Amino acid sequence: MPTVEPEELRARVAQRIRELAKRKGLALTRLADEAEVSRAHLWTILNGESAASIDFLAKLAKVLAVDPDELVRRHRKPRSPS
Numbered sequence: 882m883p884t885v886e887p888e889e890l891r892a893r894v895a896q897r898i899r900e901l902a903k904r905k906g907l908a909l910t911r912l913a914d915e916a917e918v919s920r921a922h923l924w925t926i927l928n929g930e931s932a933a934s935i936d937f938l939a940k941l942a943k944v945l946a947v948d949p950d951e952l953v954r955r956h957r958k959p960r961s962p963s
Contacts, residue, residue, distance in 0.1 A: 888929065890953070894938070895927045897952045901945045916940040 885893075902912045909927070913920040918940055925931040933941075935949070942949040 887932065891926070891929045891932055893955060894933055894952055895929060897954075898923075898927065898941060898945075901947060901951070905945060907944070912941065912944060916944045 898912075899909070902909055907915070909923065910920055913923045918937060922931070922937070926933045926937070933952075938949045938952050942952055945951075
């Protein structure tokens, strides 16, 4: 199993949060408010300055209507037919 550097994982989480919020039509400020998390803390996570706790990811995932692992897992694009 390949290892993932912490910086890469933080970037992946930030990207997935942004993608899923956009897909749901949620501004990031509204996402923070609905998840009852600090906007400032969300910003530090989105900017890769700090790592998100499991509790924090669970709160965001609930608002985004996804399993928390969706925020960590590498998003794979569907294969195009050969």
